[in-house]
Each structure stands twice: as C-alpha cells, then as structure tokens.
Amino acid sequence: MATPHPADDDVLSHVGYRLKRAHAALRGAMDKALREHGLTVPQYACLEVLAARPGMSNADLARATFVTRQSMNVVMRGLQTAGLIERPDTVEAGRARPTTLTPEGRRVLRAAQKAVYAIEARMTDAIAPRRLAALLEDFDRMTRALEE
Amino acid sequence: MATPHPADDDVLSHVGYRLKRAHAALRGAMDKALREHGLTVPQYACLEVLAARPGMSNADLARATFVTRQSMNVVMRGLQTAGLIERPDTVEAGRARPTTLTPEGRRVLRAAQKAVYAIEARMTDAIAPRRLAALLEDFDRMTRALEE
DNA sequence: TCGATTATGTCAAAGTCCTGACATTGAATC
DNA sequence: GATTCAATGTCAGGACTTTGACATAATCGA
Numbered sequence: 193m194a195t196p197h198p199a200d201d202d203v204l205s206h207v208g209y210r211l212k213r214a215h216a217a218l219r220g221a222m223d224k225a226l227r228e229h230g231l232t233v234p235q236y237a238c239l240e241v242l243a244a245r246p247g248m249s250n251a252d253l254a255r256a257t258f259v260t261r262q263s264m265n266v267v268m269r270g271l272q273t274a275g276l277i278e279r280p281d282t283v284e285a286g287r288a289r290p291t292t293l294t295p296e297g298r299r300v301l302r303a304a305q306k307a308v309y310a311i312e313a314r315m316t317d318a319i320a321p322r323r324l325a326a327l328l329e330d331f332d333r334m335t336r337a338l339e340e
Numbered sequence: 341m342a343t344p345h346p347a348d349d350d351v352l353s354h355v356g357y358r359l360k361r362a363h364a365a366l367r368g369a370m371d372k373a374l375r376e377h378g379l380t381v382p383q384y385a386c387l388e389v390l391a392a393r394p395g396m397s398n399a400d401l402a403r404a405t406f407v408t409r410q411s412m413n414v415v416m417r418g419l420q421t422a423g424l425i426e427r428p429d430t431v432e433a434g435r436a437r438p439t440t441l442t443p444e445g446r447r448v449l450r451a452a453q454k455a456v457y458a459i460e461a462r463m464t465d466a467i468a469p470r471r472l473a474a475l476l477e478d479f480d481r482m483t484r485a486l487e488e
Numbered sequence: 489t490c491g492a493t494t495a496t497g498t499c500a501a502a503g504t505c506c507t508g509a510c511a512t513t514g515a516a517t518c
Numbered sequence: 519g520a521t522t523c524a525a526t527g528t529c530a531g532g533a534c535t536t537t538g539a540c541a542t543a544a545t546c547g548a
Binding site for chain 4: 491495498499506514
Binding site for chain 2: 210212213214215216218222258308311312314315316318319326327328332336338339
C-alpha cells in the first residue's frame with residue numbers, strides 16, 4: 193500500500209489501527225508456524241490453556257480463548273478426533289465435561305510451543321526490556337477500559 | 341474463567357496472550373457499536389481507509405485492512421450494494437478500479453466514527469499520556485519484528 | 489419447596505474468511 | 519518486439535466463526 197502523506201490525525205496512526213496491525217502480524221506468523229504441526233491457532237490456544245489449567249469445560253475454554261462456546265465446540269471435536277484431548281462421555285454432576293490432554297496432545301503441544309515461543313521471542317526482543325512490563329500493563333489497562 | 345494461581349511463566353501472562361485479549365476486547369466493542377450503524381468491522385475499516393486515501397483499489401484496501409483480496413471483494417460488494425462506495429465498471433488503463441465514497445458513504449462513516457472514536461478514547465484515556473507514544477512505537481516494533 | 493434465573497452443551501443456518509486457482513493486464517527483461 | 523514476471527480481479531470450494539435457538543442442569547430467592 194502506498195502511504196504518501198502519513199499525518200498524525202490519520203486513522204492509520206490511531207491506537208486501534210496499530211493494535212490491529214500487530215495482532216494481524218502475530219496471527220499470520222502463528223498460522224504459518226502452526227500449520228507445520230497440523231494445528232490451527234484456536235486449536236493451539238485450546239491445548240495451551242488446557243495444559244495450564246487441566247479439567248476446563250468447553251465454556252471455560254471458550255472464554256479463555258475469546259471465541260464463542262459454539263466455535264470452541266467445533267475446535268474441541270477436531271482435537272478429540274485427532275486424539276489430542278479427551279473428555280468423559282458422561283459426568284457425575286452437572287453438564288460441564290472436564291477436558292484433559294492425552295499424551296499425544298502433550299507431545300504435539302510441546303512441538304508447537306517451540307515454534308510459537310520463538311515467534312513470541314521475536315516480539316519481546318524488539319521491545320526494550322525495561323519497557324516490557326509497562327507494555328503488558330498497558331495491554332491490560334486497555335482491555336479493562338473496553339470491558340467495563 | 342477462574343484464574344486460581346496466575347504464575348509469571350504461565351501462557352496467560354505472555355505478550356501474545358495479552359495482545360490477543362486486548363484485540364478481542366477492541367473487536368467486541370467495535371462490533372457492538374458498529375452494528376447500530378449497520379456496518380461490520382471490515383466494512384467500517386474499508387470506509388475509513390477510503391476516506392483517508394480515495395481512489396484505492398480492491399487489492400490496496402485488502403492490504404490496508406489485513407484481509408485477503410477475496411475477502412475485501414466481498415466486503416466491497418456489500419458496500420457497493422448499500423450505495424456507500426462506487427467504482428467505475430471499466431477503467432482506461434490496467435485492471436485496478438479506483439474506489440471512492442458516495443455522499444451517503446461519507447454520511448454513514450461520519451456517524452460510525454463518533455462511536456468508534458469514543459471507544460478509542462476509552463483506550464487512550466487508560467494510558468498515561470506520556471507513555472502513549474512509546475506504546476504506539478512498541479506496536480510498530482513488534483509488527484516489524486514479526487514481518488521480517 | 490418451588491419458580492426464576494443463570495450456565496452449559498449442542499444443533500442449525502448464515503455469514504465471514506481463507507486457500508487454491510485462473511484469466512487479464514502492465515512492467516521488466518532480453 | 520517477444521517473453522517472462524508480477525500484480526489485479528474474480529470464481530469455487532472449504533474451513534472457521536457467529537447469531538439464534540433449544541434442552542438440560544445448577545443456583546438463587548421468595
């Protein structure tokens with residue numbers, strides 16, 4: 193794209209635009225890296241969260257990965273068919289079925305993490321170390337400001 | 341989601357996760373606000389870019405809004421049907437058809453901008469003014485690090 | 489205790505977006 | 519000038535995501 197006269201009041205310089213652009217770049221890099229491991233970004237996110245918090249339900253995972261329950265349902269069916277996660281067909285109480293990683297799921301996740309963490313390192317290496325904490329905090333501030 | 345024991349080495353504290361979360365919050369807020377104006381986020385982005393840089397082609401707009409040409413094609417057909425943009429059926433040279441906003445398109449955009457800019461103000465108000473510039477720069481640094 | 493509210497899992501339909509492919513056009517190279 | 523090369527617009531197919539809806543189950547309050 194041609195950017196002849198970037199002005200400060202231009203949309204292209206707004207926070208939202210920059211945020212969107214950074215996210216698009218991250219998403220693109222992750223898409224490409226994860227494809228080699230046979231995973232989509234939502235699938236990877238699901239495995240990652242599940243490794244940190246075993247036993248989460250479908251609705252829990254949906255909230256944690258910022259998609260709807262319906263979307264997560266599709267994601268989980270794919271992961272279950274691939275044998276990377278498992279959840280009981282029935283549960284003693286309630287409807288929520290706790291999900292856990294299979295050994296194969298842990299194996300695939302470990303391999304994918306190498307690729308993804310390398311991408312994240314490229315991001316953090318671009319930021320001055322003493323600014324990183326402030327950056328993370330700003331992310332949270334923005335998120336909170338938008339949620340309330 | 342329950343976050344019982346947030347640890348520093350947890351995925352949920354990684355830059356990528358925070359970035360994704362902030363983007364999801366922004367996207368959600370914009371979705372909700374733009375629905376009242378009959379626009380989707382990609383449609384709004386298209387109008388916004390077009391207002392700043394009239395005469396852009398479909399491929400130009402796709403790059404500027406981080407979607408594929410195919411997706412932008414669909415977006416533009418919707419906007420054209422709604423009478424918000426226009427582009428010549430034929431062009432003197434080349435294939436690229438320069439697109440411009442219609443008066444109605446400008447009207448809708450102005451109304452939508454009020455809502456969107458209010459959202460963006462909520463974000464920027466949450467950031468210490470002297471840190472805002474550094475934040476924007478960090479966004480760009482991350483984007484560049486991921487692109488190369 | 490019982491009704492209302494809330495939360496969960498799932499189905500269906502629609503919309504959105506992407507990958508892959510192709511024809512057309514302009515530019516670059518020889 | 520002819521031939522590659524890159525870029526554009528578009529079609530087709532599939533994958534992903536969402537909105538809307540419904541039945542089930544836990545929780546809360548009167």
